[in-house]
Amino acid sequence: MSPIVKLLAQRIALSLLLLLLISMVIFAGTIILPGDVAQSILGQSATPEALANLRKELGLNEPALQRYFSWLFGALQGDLGTALTSGQDITTAIAGRFGNTLFLAFWAAVVAVPLAIFLGLLAVRFKDRWPDKLISAVTLASISIPEFLIGYVLMFVIAVKLRWFPSVAMVNDSMSLLEKLNAIALPIAVLTLVVLAHMMRMTRAAILNVMQSAYIETAELKGLNAFQVIYRHAFPNAIAPIVNVVMLNLAYLVVGVVVIEVVFVYPGMGQYLVDHVSKRDVPVVQACGLIFAAVYIGLNMIADIVAILSNPRLRHPK
Template structure:
């Protein structure tokens, strides 16, 4: 137990260090963008005195390291600053948008994870058969297309031609759960088609790899049924890689929804980030980027810990 706690503490420390490095990269990346933020916001007709006063109000006249320390210190205290576009608190802007992104990711995960595990089990059980080859061909095809292409294909067939689902995912707080699920049907289906292939193929590969183990061959020689072998002998030892790839794909569902949200005009973090880039609203872009990075690092940390906890050989290394 002490070794496990020590390992968790080390992973958390590495995660915090990674997040600090990412924050430094985000800040420097915004600073080194071409053009002047004050001039872009005020316009080319602004006088030099107006631009200088505006830069001073934003703190842009301070040295680079002072501005970074002020920005990072405010982040640690939970203060993201104010939006340059509308003057609102960034934390207020992010609250509802991040909740919408999480809702979309959770819906897609509830569809994709059970589907991927079931398809992986069946493909391993009937490997090299017609079912296995068909599933592999379909998943490889879906993973080969970019998200926006899959999204537009679904819009064409399921929204324009069939009229089953709306092409724009408009959600708000006044809608019921059923209405919200109906609105995000196409975005969640798009994300499902993109991520299910990774999880399915990893599940299939992990189980097939274990089916070649000596103890599985012994169980087969004893006459144990194939389903019992997979569920009671192979699956417990395959959980570590399966959990790892599932959590990593959940991380993608949260941080990789930018393109999908833009296609369906979904009011989430990705859409907010793209709108802020167009408006040169640097504080909002920095806050969105940092939240995406923190979410990805947190879920990677969770995957790392769960893979160690679920594998006795990693819990008790020799």
């Protein structure tokens, strides 16, 4: 087996192992939490018989290990269980909302990632001159202000005063793509402002690091202009760290949007999770935790795979 295939296989296997461990942690965590699910469903006034019946119905009397495995195998087959509070099938309930979250994250990424990399390249080209300092200052400011504050300010200025975009990001299946994009314009703007600085600064640092190399001097002595040097010779060698930070931010776009979804009343996973945490609906919390963990681990795995593939020494062994 070629070394690169082996490395990739190892990396993927590691991700799967990690996901399995996380599933144990999630399951154990929700068991350790104080309180009793049956009690919280039926309320303080429930009779002991009713509690016992419900416990039996929910399978809470089975040993924890057995419950874990039946939960895990169910999850593997796409069955995440039933919500305790509403009796709804969790997979069905989550599917639409997860789709909405991915939809928002995707379009935020489409705006933020190219913009961040472009600004990073621009900052390198004009290093230590005013464009570099301006880009750094603005992105730093935007990452330092809490996202809900940016959200409310944008909502007030753009939605309420200027009336360019709606203040509440309600979407449903009957809307066309353009209508949906119009509805989520503000959340996209806020998310972009939040993740931009991190990616832009990492791009700048990674490329500047590469710019110290002797082969950059070779490129300059070939008479290439500054953008050709950066784009052709520096960028390909800076891909691994850039992809890494991009993936971390993509993961944040999926997992960390809870606040934004609440601010803009967007029907995504975050809202759903917050609702059910407050109702102590353990199966839903477990399901959301598992999905978020899978997204996080998956994106980081992709980052590592890209880093491995972008290394010519691994791709083309001697």
